[in-house]
Amino acid sequence: MTDFEKRGGVHGVETRADDGKKTLIGYAAVFNSDTTIGDYFIERIAPTAFDKAIKGDVRALVDHDTGRVIGRTKSGTLRLAVDERGLRVEIDVPDTADGRDLWTLVERGDISGMSFGFRVTKQEWDETGDLPKRTVLEVELYEVSACAFPAYDDTELGMRDLNSARQEAEALAAERDKRAKDAAAAARRVAEKRATMEQKIRGIRQG
Structure with a gap:
């Protein structure tokens, strides 16, 4: 076992x-x-x-x-x-x-x-x-x-569990970081689209 x-x-x-x-x-x-x-x-x-x-x-x-x-x-x-x-x-x-x-x-x-x-x-x-x-x-x-x-x-078993916990924490941190980056990128895209739309609207009004 x-x-x-x-x-x-x-x-x-x-x-x-x-x-x-x-x-x-x-x-x-x-x-x-x-x-x-x-x-x-x-x-x-x-x-x-x-x-x-x-x-x-x-x-x-x-x-x-x-x-x-x-x-x-x-x-x-x-x-x-x-x-x-x-x-x-x-x-x-x-x-x-x-x-x-x-x-x-x-x-x-x-x-x-x-x-x-x-x-x-x-x-x-x-x-x-x-x-x-x-x-x-x-x-x-x-x-x-x-x-x-x-x-x-059985210190080896305990250390193995600790390493597993660390890897799980690192994976969760990486996932959180990825989600934050994705959210920031999505926010930038929305802001860019909004700016482009506002620029087009200003162009139409000026024309």
């Missing part, structure tokens, strides 16, 4: 055990928190980013490894919610090798971060500051992960 991106942070992962069910709780994303991506641009996740995405079929993974599934929204073992802080995640940890290992690592504090895999479907760029700022407005969400090293990578 060429436009698949990963982001995350050490926002904290909690453990909760009720009636034998073990649940991990944390935030895969925090809203309106600026993050510098590879010293190339600043990224901010808008509160609207996951409104549609959490309604899809999303997996919970360990370290973005698709072979290590530990939950899924479709089965109810992964629950996603958007609140004032960000994208809240609850994972009912399975009684598998991955699940048991993950639970132990979180309890020990060895794993304390969460991340998410996504594709941007709507964004805005602002280049008025020292670094371009990307505001992610809407995404397709594929997975959330418990991670030892939450990812802030």
Whole structure:
């Protein structure tokens, strides 16, 4: 998947055990928190980013490894919610090798971060500051992960999006410039025709 991106942070992962069910709780994303991506641009996740995405079929993974599934929204073992802080995640940890290992690592504090895999479907760029700022407005969400090293990578994808935004802005500016020039040329033609007509009228009156 060429436009698949990963982001995350050490926002904290909690453990909760009720009636034998073990649940991990944390935030895969925090809203309106600026993050510098590879010293190339600043990224901010808008509160609207996951409104549609959490309604899809999303997996919970360990370290973005698709072979290590530990939950899924479709089965109810992964629950996603958007609140004032960000994208809240609850994972009912399975009684598998991955699940048991993950639970132990979180309890020990060895794993304390969460991340998410996504594709941007709507964004805005602002280049008025020292670094371009990307505001992610809407995404397709594929997975959330418990991670030892939450990812802030895929700078090439972000730069590609920035270049696309620049090209689109340049095309719009060129189109606006062309329309302005066409309008000015049309106005000149009208003025010339009017002047020619007035000259003919004066000639007729003088004759």
